[in-house]
Amino acid sequence: MGELGLPDLDATSDRPVFKQIADHLRAAIDSKELGPGEKLPSESQLIGHYDVARMTVRHALQILQSEGLTVAEHGKGVFVRSRPPVRRLASDRFARHHREQGKAAFIAEAEDAGVKPSVDSIEIQESKPAPEVAAKLNLAEDELVIVRARRYLLNGHPVETATSYIPASIARGSQITQPNSGPGGIYARLEELGHRLDHFTEEIRARMPLRDEARALKLAPGVPVFHLVRTAYDQDGCPVEVCDTVMSSDAYVLSYELPAQ
Incomplete structure (x- = not known):
C-alpha cells in the first residue's frame, strides 16, 4: 500500500492502468475508507502515487463519475457522493x-x-x-x-x-x-x-x-x-x-x- 492507502499498480495485469486506478478508488469507496462526502486524492497526488500521466488519472476519475460514485466540484476536487438511503x-x-x-x-x-x-x-x-x-x-x-x-x-x-x-x-x-x-x-x-x-x-x-x-x-x-x-x-x-x-x-x-x- 502506498502513502495514499491505495494499492500499487499490477504490472503483470492485462487490465488497463486507468481501470486499475478506478478499481482501487472504487474499493476504497465501497469499504468506506473514503466515506460519503469525503474528498478523493487530488489528480497530482494520484499522478505521484501511480507515476502515470494526468490523462490516465482523469480517465479513472471519469469512470467513477459515470458510475454515480463521485461528484466533481469545480475548483475544489472530486468527492464521494453523499445520498441518504x-x-x-x-x-x-x-x-x-x-x-x-x-x-x-x-x-x-x-x-x-x-x-x-x-x-x-x-x-x-x-x-x-x-x-x-x-x-x-x-x-x-x-x-x-x-x-x-x-x-x-x-x-x-x-x-x-x-x-x-x-x-x-x-x-x-x-x-x-x-x-x-x-x-x-x-x-x-x-x-x-x-x-x-x-x-x-x-x-x-x-x-x-x-x-x-x-x-x-x-x-x-x-x-x-x-x-x-x-x-x-x-x-x-x-x-x-x-x-x-x-x-x-x-x-x-x-x-x-x-x-x-
Missing part, C-alpha cells in the same frame, strides 16, 4: 395509521430513515389527462383531472418527483387543490371525501433519466431512476388517483414483504 416498505408505507397520525407516506419514510423531509416546486392545475392516465382512472374522454406535481427532498437534496392525477369530479373545491393538502396528505383528504382507500397497484421499472429528470433530481452521470406508476382504489374498487413518480435509484431501497401463499 430511504427504505420504502410496500406493506406499510400507505397504512391508515400514518394518515391518522397526520403523516403522508413520504414523511413517514423519512422519519423512519432519520432524515429531514421537505417538499418544493408544488404546481397544481386542472387539465385533460393523457390517454394512459384517463384509462387507469376509467374517465370519459371529456373528464378532467386535478394535477398535483411536486418535488421531494431529503436533507435539502431532491430525491423524487411525483405527479398525482385525481378526477376533478372528486377533488374540485377540496383541499386537494391547495398547495398544502393538510395532515396526512391527499390520501387523508380522499378518505374524508368518502373514498376510503382499499388497495394500491404499482408498476415499477428502472431506466436512465430524461434530461429534465436528471436536472430536477441533480443526478450525476450514470445514475438511473426508478419510474413508478401507482393507482389507488377506494372501497368500491374505483380508481381515485394515479401517481407518476420518478425516484433517484441511489436514494431508495425498495423492500417488499410478500405472502408465500
